[in-house]
Amino acid sequence: MFREKEAAVITAEKDDVAVEEIRSEQEVSSDSVTQLHVIAVLSALMAFASISTDFYLPAMTSALGASEGMISYTISGYLIGFSFGQLVWGPVSDHYGRRVPIAGGLVLFVIGSAGCAVSQSTEAVIVCRIVQALGASASVVLSRATVSF
DSSP, X not given: OHHHHHHHHHHHHHHHHHHHHHHHHHHHHHHHHHHHHHHHHHHHHHHHHHHHHHOOOTTHHHHHTOOHHHHHHHHHHHHHHHXXXXXXXXXXXXXXXXXXXHHHHHHXXXXXXXXXXXXXXXXXXXXHHXXXXXXXXXXXXXXXXXXXX
16 A cells, blocks of 8 residues: 555656656747747847948939938938947946837837938938937847847
8 A cells, every 4th residue: 555655656756747847848949939039039120220221212312302412411410320329228228128228219210210201301311310320229239238148
């Protein structure tokens, strides 16, 4: 009778260990899927700055009726906004965490992009490009700060 109870306890312990091993394997696989999602999102955020500077329409001079020199100020404005944004977003993310500033940067990026799309003058495009750059710099700075090796 005692041996039967002892065998039942040992079997139950083995079953509990097997269940715990299965749970830990499932947790590891769900953690790796989560990590892949985070990497994909951070990679997309890193691409914003490149897309904003490289994807530029040569037809802007004719569309806005401005000189090439005036259109080049839009790139300069973007670079100024991007460099200033890097100085701002680091301390903001240290104070508020990473998610809120990234979300704020995405909102600024979208507002700046929409503003560029509906602008009727070169000056408005320059201002919208600065706003766009401030948002894009948040995603670049904070995605690098989020990844730790």
